[in-house]
């Protein structure tokens with residue numbers, strides 16, 4: 001399913017707009033959840049991903065660029081999404097800490113504010129094992145006063161310095177803490193989200209979770225934060241947002257095999273502008289030439305005005321080469337043989 005498909009129903013989009021969140025079942029297939037958890041259990045943990053798993057690990061990228069997940073984000077943002085950060089939120093039974101009720105815009109100031117998230121349940125989640133909670137309608141309240149979380153029995157408590165930089169290049173440091181917003185308990189909605197389901201919410205929606213009080217039910221979630229492409233994120237560590245390539249999603253649908261897309265530099269800039277429109281059509285065609293020769297021609301290495309967004313090899317060793325950004329127009333015309 002390419003990103004141009006619309007995974008959310010109009011009713012789901014209206015619900016999100018009205019309440020600041022929408023829970024959706026079945027965003028991921030069971031095999032996709034199982035493949036991710038298998039990978040996570042087996043991967044070496046010596047390099048911490050911090051918030052950059054989507055840049056470092058194909059399985060993280062797979063979830064962040066998943067057509068139902070990034071496609072939902074695209075629908076709700078009404079434009080192309082870019083990934084700001086990814087987080088694996090693994091809360092162990094018998095007391096694993098939650099994240100105090102907060103608005104993500106406190107952590108990720110951005111201009112203009114387009115921040116939103118998709119939180120994916122990778123196990124069954126509910127109030128008993130520290131599932132996600134939200135405050136419906138809180139996205140309309142503006143940024144709320146917040147203090148540092150107070151109860152380590154329920155919530156992670158921390159403080160970090162962060163380098164910030166605005167669009168004009170002004171730089172400064174800010175202290176961020178584990179923010180907590182005081183909320184009337186009556187307004188908190190505890191969500192039950194089945195494995196494979198997810199919750200989309202805005203950067204202004206108050207949400208969080210409490211400790212996992214279950215005896216033996218882990219609560220594992222994966223959160224992807226997106227902005228509309230072109231948004232400026234002020235925190236330097238996550239400023240380099242990753243546009244979601246829709247074609248990438250198409251190829252990544254093959255669960256057993258993730259195809260790395262290798263970026264190839266053009267020798268001559270044989271591409272033009274096509275505005276900031278999302279991809280709505282994919283044209284796949286065959287070339288009669290050989291892979292390396294085609295690559296040389298299509299990257300402007302010969303004197304021919306022709307290019308292409310991706311070149312897909314016939315043989316495994318060649319893989320997929322990305323030549324022209326999806327935000328640009330590739331020029332491919334002329335008589336075929």
Ligand SMILES: O=C(O)CCC(=O)C(=O)O
Nearest residue numbers: 089099119208209221223
């Ligand atoms: O999973 C949780 O406990 C909270 C997640 C969260 O705060 C987020 O994804 O922004």
